[in-house]
Amino acid sequence: MNRPLDAFYLPPALAGTVETTLQRFGPPPDPLEIRLPLLTPEVLAQWIEHLRTARAKHLAARPIAATIRSLDRVVERYLDPRSRQRREAIDALGRTGTFSAPMVSQALDDAFQPLARGGLSRWLAGELGSARTLDRPMPGPGGTRRRAHGPEWMLQIYAGNVPTVPVLPLFSALLLKSALVAKTAAQEPLFASLLAGAIAEVDPDLGACMAVVWWKGGQTELDRVALERAPAVLAFGGETAITSIGHAARPGAAVVLQGPKVSVGYIGAGAMRRGALQALAARAAHDVALYDQQGCLSPHAYYVERGGMVTPVAFAEALGAALDAAARRLPRREPAPAEAASVQLSRAQAALEAATGRVTRVLESERGTEWTVIAEGSARFEPGPRHRVVRVHAVKDVEEFVRAIAGSERYLEAIAVEERGARRERLETRLSALGVPRITAVGALQRPTPLGTHGGVPRLLPFVRWTTVEKGTAPRRSAAAPKPKSKSKKMMGKKAKRKPSAAAQRKPRPRPKAKSKASASKPSARGSRKGLKRSRR
Amino acid sequence: MERIDGGFLRRFVQNARNIPPYAAYCSYLGRTPETVTDWRDIPPVPASAFKSHDMSSAPLGSEAAIFETSGTSVSKPGRVRLGSTAAYEASLLRSFERHLLPDAARLPAIVFGPRWVEAPRSSLWFMVDKVVGKFAAAAVYLVRGGDPRWSEADSVLQRVESRREPTLLLGTSLFFMAYFEHLERVDRIFSLPAGSRAMDTGGAKGQRAEYEREEIESAFAHRLGIPPSHLVNEYGMAELGSQFYDDNLLAHHEGRPRLAGKQIPPWVRTRVLHPETLEEQPDGERGILVHYDLANVDIPLAIQTEDIGYRIGDRLHLEGRLLGAEVRGCSLQFEKFLAEGGA
Numbered sequence: 001m002n003r004p005l006d007a008f009y010l011p012p013a014l015a016g017t018v019e020t021t022l023q024r025f026g027p028p029p030d031p032l033e034i035r036l037p038l039l040t041p042e043v044l045a046q047w048i049e050h051l052r053t054a055r056a057k058h059l060a061a062r063p064i065a066a067t068i069r070s071l072d073r074v075v076e077r078y079l080d081p082r083s084r085q086r087r088e089a090i091d092a093l094g095r096t097g098t099f100s101a102p103m104v105s106q107a108l109d110d111a112f113q114p115l116a117r118g119g120l121s122r123w124l125a126g127e128l129g130s131a132r133t134l135d136r137p138m139p140g141p142g143g144t145r146r147r148a149h150g151p152e153w154m155l156q157i158y159a160g161n162v163p164t165v166p167v168l169p170l171f172s173a174l175l176l177k178s179a180l181v182a183k184t185a186a187q188e189p190l191f192a193s194l195l196a197g198a199i200a201e202v203d204p205d206l207g208a209c210m211a212v213v214w215w216k217g218g219q220t221e222l223d224r225v226a227l228e229r230a231p232a233v234l235a236f237g238g239e240t241a242i243t244s245i246g247h248a249a250r251p252g253a254a255v256v257l258q259g260p261k262v263s264v265g266y267i268g269a270g271a272m273r274r275g276a277l278q279a280l281a282a283r284a285a286h287d288v289a290l291y292d293q294q295g296c297l298s299p300h301a302y303y304v305e306r307g308g309m310v311t312p313v314a315f316a317e318a319l320g321a322a323l324d325a326a327a328r329r330l331p332r333r334e335p336a337p338a339e340a341a342s343v344q345l346s347r348a349q350a351a352l353e354a355a356t357g358r359v360t361r362v363l364e365s366e367r368g369t370e371w372t373v374i375a376e377g378s379a380r381f382e383p384g385p386r387h388r389v390v391r392v393h394a395v396k397d398v399e400e401f402v403r404a405i406a407g408s409e410r411y412l413e414a415i416a417v418e419e420r421g422a423r424r425e426r427l428e429t430r431l432s433a434l435g436v437p438r439i440t441a442v443g444a445l446q447r448p449t450p451l452g453t454h455g456g457v458p459r460l461l462p463f464v465r466w467t468t469v470e471k472g473t474a475p476r477r478s479a480a481a482p483k484p485k486s487k488s489k490k491m492m493g494k495k496a497k498r499k500p501s502a503a504a505q506r507k508p509r510p511r512p513k514a515k516s517k518a519s520a521s522k523p524s525a526r527g528s529r530k531g532l533k534r535s536r537r
Numbered sequence: 538m539e540r541i542d543g544g545f546l547r548r549f550v551q552n553a554r555n556i557p558p559y560a561a562y563c564s565y566l567g568r569t570p571e572t573v574t575d576w577r578d579i580p581p582v583p584a585s586a587f588k589s590h591d592m593s594s595a596p597l598g599s600e601a602a603i604f605e606t607s608g609t610s611v612s613k614p615g616r617v618r619l620g621s622t623a624a625y626e627a628s629l630l631r632s633f634e635r636h637l638l639p640d641a642a643r644l645p646a647i648v649f650g651p652r653w654v655e656a657p658r659s660s661l662w663f664m665v666d667k668v669v670g671k672f673a674a675a676a677v678y679l680v681r682g683g684d685p686r687w688s689e690a691d692s693v694l695q696r697v698e699s700r701r702e703p704t705l706l707l708g709t710s711l712f713f714m715a716y717f718e719h720l721e722r723v724d725r726i727f728s729l730p731a732g733s734r735a736m737d738t739g740g741a742k743g744q745r746a747e748y749e750r751e752e753i754e755s756a757f758a759h760r761l762g763i764p765p766s767h768l769v770n771e772y773g774m775a776e777l778g779s780q781f782y783d784d785n786l787l788a789h790h791e792g793r794p795r796l797a798g799k800q801i802p803p804w805v806r807t808r809v810l811h812p813e814t815l816e817e818q819p820d821g822e823r824g825i826l827v828h829y830d831l832a833n834v835d836i837p838l839a840i841q842t843e844d845i846g847y848r849i850g851d852r853l854h855l856e857g858r859l860l861g862a863e864v865r866g867c868s869l870q871f872e873k874f875l876a877e878g879g880a
Contacts, residue, residue, distance in 0.1 A: 340825075341825045345584070352586055352589070356561050
C-alpha cells in the first residue's frame with residue numbers, strides 16, 4: 001500500500017486544524033488508504049464562516065480575467081499527458097476501483113477539452129453575455145447594462161457515478177466568485193479533492209475559498225448545518241436524496257437538483273447503410289461503454305427504424321461486436337457481485353421474453369457479464385441494470401418511440417440521433433418537442449458542451465442575480481400623444497397623475513422589448529430557485 | 538435427500554405442464570421435463586418474471602391469495618397468484634414454530650404492521666396472519682388505516698411490562714427502528730418480561746435508512762429489553778413459499794452456541810452461482826442465490842434472485858442487500874435507478 005491519499009481538500013488555514021482518520025478504500029489486493037477529516041457540525045459551521053471571509057478577501061472583488069487565467073492553466077495541466085495532476089488523477093481513480101485507467105483518461109479529455117483554448121470565456125459569454133459582466137455593468141439587451149453576481153458561497157453535492165462530474169460545477173462556483181463547500185460521493189471521494197488541490201496549487205487565492213469533504217449522507221446534523229446556511233445549492237443524487245435536500249434548503253436559496261436520468265439513441269432508416277454500419281455501431285458502443293453506463297448520458301437503448309438498408313437486428317449484432325472491441329479499449333471495472341447479479345437477472349428476463357415472443361435476440365459477451373445486447377421487435381422504455389446492458393428496439397418511425405417514452409420523458413437527459421440530410425433536422429425538431437435537455441450525435445453523448453445545460457438547466461444562470469443599469473431617461477410627454485385619460489383612469493383606478501406611464505406604454509419599441517426580454521430571462525433563472533420542478537426529476 | 542430430489546423433479550414436470558410461459562422458457566433453454574434428470578438443471582425463473590408474465594398455474598379468479606411484488610411509476614407490480622396456500626402455510630408455520638417457539642410457548646402477539654385484510658397483497662402480512670392465527674394467544678395490530686399507532690404501542694407495551702406476561706413481537710426491521718426513534722423522542726424504555734421475543738424481517742438495507750444488524754440488536758435490547766438471543770431475523774420474498782430464519786432463539790433454547798447464517802428449510806435447496814459465470818460455487822464462496830422450494834406449487838419452484846450470499850451446509854449467509862420487507866421480491870431495475878441516480 002502506498003502513502004495515504006487525502007480524500008478532502010481544505011485551504012491551508014483550515015487543513016492545519018483538522019483531525020483526520022484513515023480508511024481503506026478500493027478493491028484488494030491494492031486498496032488505497034485514504035484520509036478523511038473528522039467532521040462535526042460545529043467544525044463545519046466554522047469552515048463555512050472561514051470560507052465566507054476568505055471569499056470577501058480574495059474572490060469577491062477579483063477580476064474575472066484572473067480567475068479564467070488560473071483555471072485555464074488547471075485545464076491545460078489535466079490535458080497534458082505528462083503532467084503530475086493528470087497522472088495522479090488516473091492513478092488514484094484507477095486504484096479506487098471505480099473506473100479503469102483508460103476510462104479515466106477519456107473522462108479527463110471529455111471534461112477538460114471543451115474548456116481549453118478559450119472555452120471558459122466562451123462558456124461565460126454563452127450564458128451571461130460576456131465574462132466581464134461579472135466585474136462591472138456590461139451592455140445588455142435593449143440598451144441596458146448589466147452586472148452579474150454569483151452567490152456568496154455554494155454548497156455542491158456530487159454523485160460518484162462519473163469521475164468528472166465535479167469539474168463544471170466546481171469551476172462554475174469559482175467563475176461566479178463564490179466560495180465553495182463541496183460534498184463528495186462515497187463511491188468516489190477523490191477527484192474533486194484532487195481538482196481543488198490542483199487549483200490551489202496554481203492559484204492560492206482561489207484555493208483559499210474552497211473546501212471539499214465527504215460525510216455520510218443522511219448525517220442529518222451535518223446536512224442541516226450546510227443546507228440551512230447555503231445561499232445556493234447544486235446537488236446530484238437519487239430521488240430520495242435530492243428531495244430531502246430540496247426540503248432542507250434555506251428559503252430563497254437558489255437550488256438546482258439533478259436527479260437520476262438516462263439517455264437513449266435514435267437511428268433513422270437513412271443512417272442504416274451497410275457501409276456505415278460498423279462505424280455507427282462503434283460510436284454507439286463507445287457511448288455505452290464509457291463509465292460502464294453509470295452516467296445520465298449513458299444510453300440504455302437504441303431505437304432503430306425499420307426499412308433501412310440493414311435491419312435493426314443487424315445493428316444489434318454490430319453493436320455486440322463493437323462492445324466486444326470496446327471491452328478491450330475501455331476495460332470495464334469489475335462489477336460488484338450484486339451488480340453482476342442484476343445483469344444476470346436481466347439476461348434471464350430477456351431470455352424469458354425471447355421465449356415468449358417479445359424479445360427477438362439476446363446477445364451476450366462470450367464470458368461473464370461484460371456486455372449484453374437485447375434486440376426487441378417493438379419500443380418500450382425501461383432503463384437497464386447498467387454495466388453495458390443495452391436494448392435495441394426496432395421501431396416503425398419516431399412516433400412509435402415517442403409513444404414508448406410518453407410519461408417517462410423526465411427521466412431522459414439526452415437523445416443521440418443518427419440520420420441523413422433533411423430527415424435528421426426533422427427528427428431533431430420532433431424530438432426537441434419532448435423537452436429532453438439535449439440532442440446530439442451518436443458517439444458524442446458523453447461529451448456535453450459547457451454551453452449546453454444539465455437537466456435542461458443552465459450551469460451558471462440559476463445562481464446569478466443581476467444588477468440592471470438603465471439609461472434612466474425621464475419619460476416625456478409627447479406632443480402627438482392622444483389623451484387616454486378615461487382609459488387610463490379605468491385601468492389604473494387612479495387619477496390623471498398616472499399619465500406618464502400611459503405615455504411610457506406607447507414609447508417606441510426598444511423599452512417594452514427590453515422589458516419583455518429581461519422578464520423572459522428572469523423566470524428561467526428564478527424558475528430554478530427553490531422548487532424548480534424540471535430539474536428535480 | 539433422494540426424496541427431495543424426486544420431489545423437485547416431479548414439481549418441475551407439474552410447473553412446466555401447467556404454467557405456459559414457464560414451459561416456453563424451458564423449451565427456449567432446451568431444459569424440459571423430457572431432458573432434465575438432475576434437479577440442478579431445472580431452469581429458475583428470474584424473480585422479475587412475475588412482473589412481465591403470468592407465472593402461475595392457478596386458474597384466473599380462483600386464487601386463494603394474490604401477492605404483489607413492488608411496482609414503480611413505469612412498471613406494474615409483479616403478481617404471485619396462488620390457487621391454494623396449503624403448502625405455503627405448512628412451510629411457514631413449521632419454520633416459524635421451530636425458530637420462534639422452540640419452547641412451544643403460546644404468547645400474545647403485538648404486530649408492528651397491519652392485519653392481512655388491510656394489506657391483502659402482502660405475503661409478509663399473510664404470513665404473520667397465519668402465524669398469529671395458529672400460535673398466538675391474542676394479537677394487537679399497530680398499523681390501522683395505513684397509519685402507525687405509536688401511542689397505542691406505548692400503552693400496550695406498558696401493559697405487557699406491568700403484567701409480566703411474555704410477548705411475541707412481529708414486524709419489519711425498519712418499522713421497529715422507526716418505533717424506537719419514537720421512544721427516543723418521548724424518552725422512554727421498556728423492560729419486557731423474560732421470554733418475550735421478536736421476529737424482524739428485512740434489514741440491513743431499506744429504502745430510507747440502513748442499519749447494521751448490531752444497531753438493531755442493541756436497539757431491541759435497550760428499548761424493549763429483548764436480548765439478541767430472543768431477536769430472530771427472517772428472510773423471505775413473495776416469490777417463495779418458504780422463509781429462512783436466524784438461529785438465535787433455537788440455539789438459546791437448545792443451550793448451545795448460535796450458528797451463523799439462516800437455516801435453509803429441509804424442503805428447500807439454495808444454489809449459489811458465480812456472479813459472472815453462473816457456475817455453482819462451493820460452500821463458503823459467495824454468489825447469486827437461486828432457491829428451489831417445494832412450497833412453491835402454483836408458481837415455478839426455482840427462483841433466481843438478485844441476492845448475494847454464500848452457503849455452508851444447510852445454512853445460508855446473506856450479504857449486503859437484504860430485502861426490505863415492503864419490497865419482498867426482486868427490486869426492479871427502475872427502483873434502483875431512482876435510488877442511485879445523479880449526473
